Amino acid sequence: MKTKSQDRYLSYLEFAGDGIIITDGLHRIEYMNPKAMDIMELEETAVKNRKLQEFLKIHSKDSEEIFNRLIHQCIIKKEPVGLTEGTTFQFSSGRTIFASASISPRIKEDQSLEFVWVFRDITQIVKKEEELKEKNRELQIYREIFEQAQNIILMIDMEGNIIKANPLAEKIYGYTLEELLDVNITEIHNTPTVLESIKESSRVHKKVLRCTHTKKDGSTFPVDINTIYIDVDNQRYLLGVIEDQSLREAQRRDIVAAKRKAEKANRAKNEFLANMSHEIRTPISGIMGMTELLLREQDKFDQEQVENLRIIKSSSENLLNTMNDVLDFSKIEAGHLKLEKKEFYLSEVLHNLEKNYRRLAGKKNIEFSIRNNTDLSRRIYGDVHRLYQMLNNLLTNAVKFTEEGSVSLLIEEVSGNDHNITLQFSVIDTGRGIAKSMVNQVFKPFTQESTTYNRDTGGVGLGLSITKKLCSAMDGKIGVFTEVNKGSHFWVVLDFETLSKPKEEKNIQKNYQSIRGLEVLLVEDFSANQRMLRRFLTPYDMSIDIAENGKVALEKYLKKKYDIILMDIQMPVMDGIQATQAIREIEKNKKHQKTPIIALTAHALSGDGDHFMRHGMDGYISKPYRVNDLLDTMEEQYKISQSKSHLMQYLNEKEEKKRRYQGDSGLSEISPWINEKLKELRKAFNTMNLEKIEDLGRALKEMGSENNHAYLEEEAFRLMLCIRRQDYHQAITILEELEEYYR
Amino acid sequence: MRILIAEDDFATRRFLLNLLKGYGQCDLTVDGLETVEAFMLAHKENEPYDLVCLDIMMPKVDGSEALRAIREIEKDRKVKEGVKVIIISALDEKEIVTDSFSQGTVAYAVKPLNTEKFLSVVEKFLY
16 A cells, blocks of 8 residues: 555655666566666566566676675664675676666564665776776876886977976986976087977978087987977977987997907907018028028039028928918918909910929929819919818928829819819828828818928928818818828819809909099090990999099189099090190199090000100000999099109109209308218228218208209219219218319 | 119028129119119219119118109100019919009019019010
8 A cells, every 4th residue: 555655755766877676575576667677678568576686686896696695784783785896787688787776775654674775876987997908007107107118208399398307317418307407408408500490380290410519517428319389289299209329429439449450459469460470581592592692602602501591591492482372371260261263274374383393393203293184274263272271282292292193183063053163173192191099180280190290391281271171261161081101192172163254243342442522524526335334333332523634624623633533535526635734734734634535435445544644644444444444544544643642743843952052052052061070971981881872972962952953962873873883982082072073 | 784672681682683784783672762763863973763663662762662753754755665564572472463454564573583584574574
């Protein structure tokens, strides 16, 4: 029975914004308001007196069914129970919502129990909350990135004011964050156009390298900058990521310094090796030369003396060979072995070896032969110098260790195609052979099979180890078959390139460093040729002016100093030869340094070269020219012109001065000194003190040179030359003339 | 015959002088600058050298630079056939060889000299 007031309340419930359900103590639905039915997608008729659990499942955040638990709590507490966060209602319709609800137990007048469910769909709110959380997390990540970044990050507005800066910016620039926000970018990045370039806004990402930024304390440091424009709330900003390069710069400097040091050390080592070689060879060659001279006059000595001289000679030869080996070995050890490839014919190599070893073997009465099974007409590309060295080492050893029988060199082709060839060189002797126990040792440095061998065979035992090292430098293989008292068979297998066409690779590798960036005047009337030459030369950074005939060339020449002129011969208006002669005339009159002129010619007959040279050209190259020929010629001529500028300039200036000071101006000042020296010279002549004469002669020559006194300089020099060639008679004559002249 | 021997090492100079004095009048110079001066002087006297033996490693001006100057002087003087030059070097460096040959040099010898070979070249040049 419903009372009136009950009706009134029920009608309130009908309009409530939350879902409301009333059940009895056994959860049979007594009332359900329209909102509840709406949320649960139910019809009123279908629910009456049916159990609520049929229409509703309640899941906690961790998906547990908690309907009964909630009711249980409700009964125990005797007061309303709410839901924990994340609880979901799953309805019989299949719909699931995040819900907020309260379940209130109520004891009715008849002491029976009823439950009042009030619930609300909060799915939207929960979802929004989650989105917000997600957003916050992302923000947190961005903040971390911003704050932990190992580059400075600055955000500035279009006026250059700093809007945001990361902690690293504070740390590096030395401003606090608040201070930074008062700083304009111009205080940090002080190039005059920085603001203008900021305003040229574009979305394009820009990278600016090697700028300088200023810290608060005024000190500066190098930076690389990456910038991009960003739009926030319709406002345009510039985001700059700034990399502090000072550390990197320092590292770079260290690396460069270390590299320089290493290069210097390397150079020093190279120079040392070269100097050693020179310093040792020179005195040895003195010893050998002098001994040779004495041996040429054998009849003046008795037999024992001649024998002694022979020993000096052979000892110094041995010393020289040893030294060569040691130097070679140390060069290889130091990694200075450079392969210098060039083209050669095997036939040349074999011819030279045959000549040499036939003679050496002949001296020991052993046979020498070369057997070749390869095509000798093939042009091979490789380091022929090193090949000689290896074969010489093997052949010298073979001859050295063979007392009777023969030494032969066998050349076989292992494999080959159009571009490559693998050759095996075998040196076979009938000598003493090598004991098994020593076979592995022979390629090691400073070993010979037995130390006793040193006495009669000489050498420090570097030959084979050098050969092995050369072989591996050439990616080859080396080995030996040997039997004591029967002989040895040393073999080397090497790969070579073969050539069918003239090899250009060698030239391509040249980088023509010395002629890079030259100022070139190209005199050529054909535009096709102009274009072609320009294409040849621009890769070498040369700047090229073009004149279409000799007359234009002359005009250009008068306006500008060129490093080199390329001159076509046949041209309209004024041809190449006329232009060259005109240029040479100007150079002569104005005493200009000579500009190298290279003739470009279509008519290349032998003898043409001479013709061009006679007309003042320095070199010529005939069409059609290969780019490397052209560059080679240019390099050669430019180098010559450069070297002229040192020595020749000096000599020419001197000549010029001498001409100008013709006559004896200023002579009176120096003539007492000259007379004094001449007196000393006379004294030195009387005692034949040659050293003294040389010294005095030099002093007089230099005095003449310093005072542009040609007569004195030349006569003193003549006198020195006479003394050196032991022409004392002529020397005295010159002295007398000098004495007469200055009396 | 006039021969110019340019060599800074005393022993080698003596050796060359003794070796070559039978072939003509031998002048000796001890550095590159002297060598070029002697060369110019000989031209001035209208008695140019028939042969120059040129050491590469010399003080003041080295041999290759001296040779360049010699060729230049010859060009200026419009000498038809340049003087015969034997480059003598203690270093068997190929670069020097090619560099020198490109300037019209006609022979190259490595120290210590192989007397026989050297004299055969000298004789080929002089006769």
